[in-house]
Structure formats: C-alpha cells, structure tokens
Amino acid sequence: xxxxxxxxxxxxxxxxxxxxxxxxxxxxxxxxxxxxxxxxxxxxxxxxxxxxxxxxxxxxxxxxxxxxxxxxxxxxxxxxxxxxxxxxxxxxxxxxxxxxxxxxxxxxxxxxxxxxxxxxxxxxxxxx
Amino acid sequence: xxxxxxxxxxxxxxxxxxxxxxxxxxxxxxxxxxxxxxxxxxxxxxxxxxxxxxxxxxxxxxxxxxxxxxxxxxxxxxxxxxxxxxxxxxxxxxxxxxxxxxxxxxxxxxxxxxxxxxxxxxxxxxxxxxxxxxxxxxxxxxxxxxxxxxxxxxxxxxxxxxxxxxxxxxxxxxxxxxxxxxxxxxxxxxxxxxxxxxxxxxxxxxxxxxxxxxxxxxxxxxxxxxxxxxxxxxxxxxxxxxxxxxxxxxxxxxxxxxxxxxxxxxxxxxxxxxxxxxxxxxxxxxxxxx
Numbered sequence: 001x002x003x004x005x006x007x008x009x010x011x012x013x014x015x016x017x018x019x020x021x022x023x024x025x026x027x028x029x030x031x032x033x034x035x036x037x038x039x040x041x042x043x044x045x046x047x048x049x050x051x052x053x054x055x056x057x058x059x060x061x062x063x064x065x066x067x068x069x070x071x072x073x074x075x076x077x078x079x080x081x082x083x084x085x086x087x088x089x090x091x092x093x094x095x096x097x098x099x100x101x102x103x104x105x106x107x108x109x110x111x112x113x114x115x116x117x118x119x120x121x122x123x124x125x126x127x128x
Numbered sequence: 129x130x131x132x133x134x135x136x137x138x139x140x141x142x143x144x145x146x147x148x149x150x151x152x153x154x155x156x157x158x159x160x161x162x163x164x165x166x167x168x169x170x171x172x173x174x175x176x177x178x179x180x181x182x183x184x185x186x187x188x189x190x191x192x193x194x195x196x197x198x199x200x201x202x203x204x205x206x207x208x209x210x211x212x213x214x215x216x217x218x219x220x221x222x223x224x225x226x227x228x229x230x231x232x233x234x235x236x237x238x239x240x241x242x243x244x245x246x247x248x249x250x251x252x253x254x255x256x257x258x259x260x261x262x263x264x265x266x267x268x269x270x271x272x273x274x275x276x277x278x279x280x281x282x283x284x285x286x287x288x289x290x291x292x293x294x295x296x297x298x299x300x301x302x303x304x305x306x307x308x309x310x311x312x313x314x315x316x317x318x319x320x321x322x323x324x325x326x327x328x329x330x331x332x333x334x335x336x337x338x339x340x341x342x343x344x345x346x347x348x349x350x351x352x353x354x355x356x357x358x359x360x361x362x363x364x365x366x367x368x369x370x371x372x373x374x375x376x377x378x379x380x381x382x383x384x385x386x387x388x389x390x391x392x393x394x395x396x397x398x399x400x401x402x403x404x405x406x407x408x409x410x411x412x413x414x415x416x417x418x
Contacts, residue, residue, distance in 0.1 A: 025172020025293040028196040028373075033415050046354040050243070053354050069200075069357035075349075102175070102373070103197045103364060106357035128171050 026128070030099040030110045038068060038109070042092040047085040049074045051127070054088065054111070056096065070096055072111040073127035083123060092116055151274050152310050154237055157344040158221040158337035165333070167416050169218040173294045174380065174416070175373040178390035180331075181296055187326030188389055192371045194295025197364035200356035208266045210289030211304055213245040215319035215333040222344040228253075237272065237279070243348030250281045257284050264300050279308040291321060291331060296390075299325035313339040329392045382410050 026032065040056035052072040057065050072078065075085075088094070094116050098109030115122040162169055178191060199207055209217070219242050225234035226249075239248040246265075250272040257269055264285045272281040283304040291298050302323035309316045316336045321327070358364060366372070377388035384406045393399050 024196055024199050025175075027167070027172050027416060028175040028294045029172075044355070046352070048352045048354065049349040053356060055355055067355075069355055071356070101197075101357065103195060106197050106200070106364075108200075108357040 026110065028102070029108075030101055032099050032110075034100055035097055035112065036100040036109060037095065037097050039093070039095050040068060042088050042090055042094060043067065044090060045085065045088045047075050047078070049076060052078060054096075054114075056094065066107055068096075068107045068109060070098055070109045070111050070114075073125070077127055081123070081125065087121075088116075093118060152277050152279075153225075154223045154279065154308060154310065154315070155225055156223060156339050157342060158223065158315055159340045159342070159344065160218060160220045161336045161338060162218055164335060165216075168216060168292060169335075171416075173292055174376055175294050176371065176376050176388055177294060177383075178292065178296055179377075179383065179387045179394050181291065181390035182327045182329040182331055182392035182395055183296070183390040184326060184328045187297070187323075188391075189368065190297050190326060191295040191390075192368070192374070193365050194297070195364035195366055196294070197358050200358040201363065202353050202355075202358075202360045205353050205356060206351035207244075208287075209245045210266075210286045210298060210302075211245065211248050211268050211270070211283050211306075212286075212289055212291060212298060212302075212319065212321055213242070214239070214248070214306070214317065215335060216290070216292065217242065217245065220344040221337060222346050237281075240344070240346035241348075243351060247346075248281075248283070250279070257282075268304070270306075277310065281306040281308070291323075291326075297326060298323050301325050315339070329395070331395075380410075380415055381413070382408050 038056065038058055040058035043055040043057050046053045046055070051074055054070040054072055056068040056070060058068065060066055073081075073083075078084075094114055096109060096111065097113040098111050101108030112126070113122070113124045167173055175196070176192075178188070181187070183191070198204060214221070222240035224238055224240075226236040226238055227233065228235045235251065235253045237250040237252065239250070241247040246267040248267065248270055250270045252272050255271065257271060262285060264287050266287060268283040268287075269285040270281050270283040272279050274280075283306070286298070286300055286302055286304070288300050289298045289302075290296060298321060302321055302325070305320045305322075307318040307320075309318065314336060316334055318332060318334045320330045320332045322330045374385060377383040378385060384403055387394050387399070387403055393402075
C-alpha cells in the first residue's frame with residue numbers, strides 16, 4: 001500500500017509540475033527516527049521551492065542565542081495547505097517538533113509539527 | 129499505373145514525411161514512473177549506503193569525506209547537477225527535436241532542463257566532440273547516433289557531480305552513455321556512467337516513462353539562496369576515519385560494511401553468497417522499509 005501511495009504521489013508531482021524535491025538526501029541529512037522540540041521566536045520565513053526554511057532563535061542555558069534552520073515543504077505544497085508567505089512573521093513565538101539534523105553544529109530540523117500558542121494556529125504533516 | 133508502380137509511389141510518399149526507417153520520434157512529455165530506486169529518487173538514500181557502486185579507493189575515500197551539510201553552504205545551495213541527474217532524480221522529461229532549417233530533419237534532440245539540471249542537447253549531425261582540453265560546463269557535450277530504433281547518446285565535458293545523493297561523486301572526467309528505448313507510449317532510459325577517477329567499472333541505472341498529454345514543465349522556479357544552517361565559508365566534511373555513519377547500514381538493516389562501502393564486487397549476484405553468513409534479517413525494519 002505504501003509503495004502504491006509513493007508511486008501515486010510521484011505521479012501527481014510529475015503531472016502537476018510541482019517540484020517537491022530537495023537537492024539533498026533527507027535520510028542523510030536528518031536523524032529520521034528521532035524527534036526534537038524547540039520553543040523559539042521567528043527570525044525569518046523563507047517561503048520558496050524546492051523547500052521553505054524557517055529561521056528561529058532560541059536561547060541556550062546560559063542565555064546565549066541559538067539560530068535554528070527548520071526545513072519545511074515547498075512553497076507550492078504549503079500553499080495548498082493554507083500556509084502562505086505571511087502566515088508566520090518575525091517575532092512570532094512558536095513551538096516546533098522536528099527531526100534533528102545529523103550534524104549538531106548546523107542547528108537544523110526537518111519540520112513535523114509547529115504551533116503558535118498566541119492564537120492557536122498550527123500545522124502538522126510530512127513532505128518530500 | 130500498375131499495382132507495383134502505385135505501391136512504389138505510396139512508399140515514396142510515406143517516407144518523405146517521416147524520419148528515415150530505424151529512427152523514431154522521441155518528442156513529447158514523458159512522465160517518470162519512478163517504480164525503481166524509490167528511496168534514491170525520492171527522499172534520498174541513507175548515509176554510507178554505496179552498495180552496488182563500483183567504487184575504487186578514491187571514490188570511496190571521497191564519499192566518506194562527504195557531509196550532507198556541504199550542499200547547504202550558501203555557495204552550494206544552487207549547485208547544478210550533471211546529466212546523470214536524469215537517471216537519479218525523480219522528474220519527468222520534455223523532449224523535442226531541433227530541425228535543420230533546410231532539410232527539416234532533426235539536427236538535435238533536446239531534453240528540457242529541470243530546476244537543478246541544464247538541458248541536454250543531443251547533436252545528431254555528426255559533429256565531433258570538443259577537444260579534451262575544452263571547458264566543461266553544466267550541460268556537458270552530447271552527440272547521438274541511431275542503432276535501429278535505439279538512440280544512443282554520449283555525453284562528455286561534464287562538471288563534477290554526484291552518482292548517488294549521499295556523497296558518491298562523479299569527476300569531470302566521467303562520461304555518460306544514454307540509451308533511449310521506446311516501446312509505444314513507454315520509454316526506458318538506460319544510463320551508464322564511466323569514471324576513470326572514482327569507478328573501476330561502468331555503473332548503470334535505468335528508469336522508465338509514460339508518454340502523456342499533460343505538458344511536463346521545463347526549468348522550474350529559480351533557486352533562491354537562503355540560510356540552511358551552514359554559514360558561508362564553512363566547508364562541512366569528515367576527515368579520514370572520522371565519518372560517524374560508517375555503521376549506519378549495519379545498525380538499520382544488518383548490512384555488513386563490506387557491502388555498504390561499495391566496490392565492483394557488490395554489483396554482482398554472487399556477492400550475496402559471499403556475505404550471506406554475515407547477514408541476519410533484522411527482527412523489525414525501523415526506517416524506510418518500503
């Protein structure tokens with residue numbers, strides 16, 4: 001069933017011309033069997049293809065700022081799910097769950113779930 | 129007019145409007161089926177999974193030095209791929225002919241670009257490849273010949289690129305031979321890469337397409353450089369012996385490292401017999417299980 005779904009998704013991608021494809025390998029970039037939660041403020045939302053990136057800033061235990069790069073779906077894909085370039089603004093406080101990057105120095109996540117407590121907005125899903 | 133003369137005339141008429149016998153039309157929008165190598169063409173392969181790649185020592189060492197973070201450097205985010213990306217990427221193809229303005233015959237077949245790959249122009253007019261000292265560029269230089277109904281294209285003058293999206297690299301000395309095999313509304317491409325720098329034998333990938341009425345997009349949205357977590361100037365890499373994911377395939381699937389690290393022997397069926405005593409099926413598949 002999973003393989004049929006995979007073929008269907010790719011058929012859809014091919015027909016619609018939507019470019020849901022990273023230049024890198026997810027399996028090689030992220031620890032796909034792990035999850036990590038961060039609470040941070042939005043610095044920038046780069047809404048683009050092939051994948052969007054959300055820049056967040058949190059503080060470590062000593063109060064030193066840490067910048068996170070959270071990889072998200074393609075602009076076209078997120079647009080069809082109601083996420084647009086204005087959905088998130090600099091300064092928004094969010095809680096993100098994602099797969100951590102294999103290289104801890106990159107402070108990187110692959111988005112699984114995001115919530116904005118101030119108004120209850122949320123998104124949850126997967127992307128390729 | 130006798131029947132024979134009518135037949136001959138009809139044959140002349142038919143031939144005049146069509147390519148010469150043993151040539152076929154490749155033009156159209158070809159949707160990739162992607163029923164093979166799904167992980168490789170989709171989300172991407174696991175780190176240090178180079179089973180089936182005919183690496184030499186340099187190829188393996190180069191791959192082991194690769195950190196996936198390197199292509200998140202601002203300088204490399206918009207890195208273009210070589211024409212091997214046709215074999216290893218997921219996208220569909222748009223193909224058209226460039227006619228000779230006098231004869232109307234195709235002097236080139238063109239495979240439209242993707243956002244991460246330049247177009248491939250297959251010259252059919254017998255022009256020679258440039259000098260080996262000529263500059264290499266994103267498209268490479270490709271010529272084609274017909275072998276019956278099969279178009280065989282040879283690409284040289286490539287830039288460096290990848291063979292598998294987990295660090296398996298190709299050098300600028302690599303050449304790619306692409307076989308276009310059309311069967312009605314289906315077409316299979318068999319791509320063969322030879323690389324004297326990183327491989328000991330040719331490596332082959334195939335993929336198939338369906339001809340369809342929906343136009344396949346050419347090009348794609350422009351690449352935009354953004355912060356992907358790697359600052360400009362830092363070059364992520366692993367020094368010799370320091371790649372932390374050497375045992376990844378053993379941990380995930382119990383695949384011995386002598387298989388995961390590649391080499392020509394890992395391409396052939398008899399290699400299974402050689403390592404069967406070292407392999408035990410995991411009790412449960414945890415990740416990318418198909």
